[in-house]
Amino acid sequence: xxxxxxxxxxxxxxxxxxxxxxxxxxxxxxxxxxxxxxxxxxxxxxxxxxxxxxxxxxxxxxxxxxxxxxxxxxxxxxxxxxxxxxxxxxxxxxxxxxxxxxxxxxxxxxxxxxxxxxxxxxxxxxxxxxxxxxxxxxxxxxxxxxxxxxxxxxxxxxxxxxxxxxxxxxxxxxxxxxxxxxxxxxxxxxxxxxxxxxxxxxxxxxxxxxxxxxxxxxxxxxxxxxxxxxxxxxxxxxxxxxxxxxxxxxxxxxxxxxxxxxxxxxxxxxxxxxxxxxxxxxxxxxxxxxxxxxxxxxxxxxxxxxxxxxxxxxxxxxxxxxxxxxxxxxxxxxxxxxxxxxxxxxxxxxxxxxxxxxxxxxxxxxxxxxxxxxxxxxxxxxxxxxxxxxxxxxxxxxxxxxxxxxxxxxxxxxxxxxxxxxxxxxxxxxxxx
Ligand code: LLP
Numbered sequence: 148x149x150x151x152x153x154x155x156x157x158x159x160x161x162x163x164x165x166x167x168x169x170x171x172x173x174x175x176x177x178x179x180x181x182x183x184x185x186x187x188x189x190x191x192x193x194x195x196x197x198x199x200x201x202x203x204x205x206x207x208x209x210x211x212x213x214x215x216x217x218x219x220x221x222x223x224x225x226x227x228x229x230x231x232x233x234x235x236x237x238x239x240x241x242x243x244x245x246x247x248x249x250x251x252x253x254x255x256x257x258x259x260x261x262x263x264x265x266x267x268x269x270x271x272x273x274x275x276x277x278x279x280x281x282x283x284x285x286x287x288x289x290x291x292x293x294x295x296x297x298x299x300x301x302x303x304x305x306x307x308x309x310x311x312x313x314x315x316x317x318x319x320x321x322x323x324x325x326x327x328x329x330x331x332x333x334x335x336x337x338x339x340x341x342x343x344x345x346x347x348x349x350x351x352x353x354x355x356x357x358x359x360x361x362x363x364x365x366x367x368x369x370x371x372x373x374x375x376x377x378x379x380x381x382x383x384x385x386x387x388x389x390x391x392x393x394x395x396x397x398x399x400x401x402x403x404x405x406x407x408x409x410x411x412x413x414x415x416x417x418x419x420x421x422x423x424x425x426x427x428x429x430x431x432x433x434x435x436x437x438x439x440x441x442x443x444x445x446x447x448x449x450x451x452x453x454x455x456x457x458x459x460x461x462x463x464x465x466x467x468x469x470x471x472x473x474x475x476x477x478x479x480x481x482x483x484x485x486x487x488x489x490x491x492x493x494x495x496x497x498x499x500x501x502x503x504x505x506x507x508x509x510x511x512x513x514x515x516x517x518x519x520x521x522x523x524x525x526x527x528x529x530x531x532x533x534x535x536x537x538x539x540x541x542x543x544x545x546x547x548x549x550x551x552x553x554x555x556x557x558x559x560x561x562x563x564x565x566x567x568x569x570x571x572x573x574x575x576x577x578x579x580x
Pocket of ligand 1: 438441
């Protein structure tokens, strides 16, 4: 059985998540429901910090809240000593509403608006990760107008292909993100900073992609970054004290995905950074990492109620559930793969291979192609695993479906952290009569 963290099967064959029966959660909160194993999230946050703490380096682990942004998860990050990475005024607003210290927030984005930059400036964020020349000028003028100085990192596109799905790779050279490392743009930006006294350059940032299973991509990125730090030191007399290597560690969506423990990956990254910098006679900078998926994905399970069924003899059987691409667009967008079970009949053997369809008016609204299951009946509860990252955060109201509720469970107790949208919520933005 494919279970993560504190999920078990009870003697009656029911799925139990962190001590609470999935069927009880569905009864109490309705479906679709995203259930998070809170201890698993906390464990992943600690797994990032532990090897960095042990390394003796100055460090920060900033949870990439784009993976799942909510007040509750920001609070967990805060409690576990993590920083936060935000990419919009909305994510920043959520982090601040959770009481996260702005001095532990990093702001990203390839086209931050003036309003977003101002919000960040007023809040007093730790670092703005400046993505391009336009932002360099804009942020400087906004900061200067307020008589402030801000700490910045420059986002660099290091040209590393982390062997990942083309659509979710952000670090290759052909990318909309960051200053190109190979055409003198970084040097040019650094030179420009001499005329931008409100911006204090502290370091560079790179993010090489998603679902990364080995340290090699980080090793190449660290080498290229160290090379650039050395060049800036030698040619521009600039000393940088922070290195942000982004996020991207992979998780086990399916049983075929083989992942190294986070601790081992992070230790490997620490070693490779140390080696790259010491080889050039430089001190290892403060190391920042920005994990999103690997912190929350495996902790999330979506519970759906099974409804209709369509059997096409000799072709395929579709089993439809009460959610779909509105709460999980990842198959439609990336061809993502998931595992699932019937949560109320976990001990029964698989009897058929079916495909799980959503309820939206769109043929591409599929959750899983070809999953072996016991015979699914209307009213069964389907659990889809590893839906904790980029599901709720990418949810939509297509067909005016309500976004699901989200609960955190821990030690046999559940708490609602995001309520289900109501029909009235769905018309709350409509104006006029
Ligand atoms: N830092 C930066 C600058 C990023 O662009 C990202 C993700 C992260 C950190 C966090 O990466 P993670 O540890 O979660 O892999 N919607 C896609 C994923 C897009 C990732 C975008 N950037 C998906 O559903 O797979």
